[in-house]
Amino acid sequence: MIKVAPKETGIHDLLRKRWSARSFSEAMIGDNELMNVFQAASWASSSMNEQPWRFVYAKKGSDSYEHILSTLVPMNAIWAGKAPILLAVFAKKTYGDGSVNLHAWHDVGAACTKLLLQAADIGIFGHQMGGFDRQKAKDAFQYPDSMDIVSIIALGYLGEADALEDPFKSRELTPRTRKSPEEIAFTSFSDL
Numbered sequence: 001m002i003k004v005a006p007k008e009t010g011i012h013d014l015l016r017k018r019w020s021a022r023s024f025s026e027a028m029i030g031d032n033e034l035m036n037v038f039q040a041a042s043w044a045s046s047s048m049n050e051q052p053w054r055f056v057y058a059k060k061g062s063d064s065y066e067h068i069l070s071t072l073v074p075m076n077a078i079w080a081g082k083a084p085i086l087l088a089v090f091a092k093k094t095y096g097d098g099s100v101n102l103h104a105w106h107d108v109g110a111a112c113t114k115l116l117l118q119a120a121d122i123g124i125f126g127h128q129m130g131g132f133d134r135q136k137a138k139d140a141f142q143y144p145d146s147m148d149i150v151s152i153i154a155l156g157y158l159g160e161a162d163a164l165e166d167p168f169k170s171r172e173l174t175p176r177t178r179k180s181p182e183e184i185a186f187t188s189f190s191d192l
């Protein structure tokens, strides 16, 4: 598969095979598989073990699915509207004692990574999105002020790239690129 990270990277096969798909088959994800990926998210580490991640998941055909889809920018909604599951991802802003949790978004991102890796292990592809209208999401979801909305994730089994129109089709077929370790890891702060 063109999108799988090269073997020469030397990274774990599970890391290699996670990538952000845009073409999804119509197959629905079973409840056991969904709970399995949330289980993986729940095993992420977090500041003070607060576990600030929260997910609202919606199956295609439900009202909540349409609500989540309606908040996406058009360039995301075009392909994400084929995914069988959409997740809205939230961060609880405070610790149990009421003080601000400055690490909440960090920890939610870490949990999403675990969720997507577990998904990859069972053949489910995920695509995280920051491209949505936050005000629309606040109005549509009526979520509590104690939460921040962080991202939306499309989840599903892989579909054919041919099912997409350009530019999405060509993006689906373009190999992924990365900065090298030398470009991101330094021994001196002045190299940052």
Ligand SMILES: Cc1cc2nc3c(=O)[nH]c(=O)nc-3n(C[C@H](O)[C@H](O)[C@H](O)COP(=O)(O)O)c2cc1C
Residues within 6 Å of the ligand: 018, 019, 020, 021, 076, 127, 128, 129, 130, 131, 132, 151, 176
């Ligand atoms: C927080 C976040 C927001 C993102 N927002 C979008 C988005 O709005 N639309 C989109 O097509 N991809 C989005 N992506 C996916 C990235 O473009 C993708 O992860 C990146 O290009 C690397 O590709 P890979 O995940 O296949 O390795 C987002 C990813 C993250 C982590």
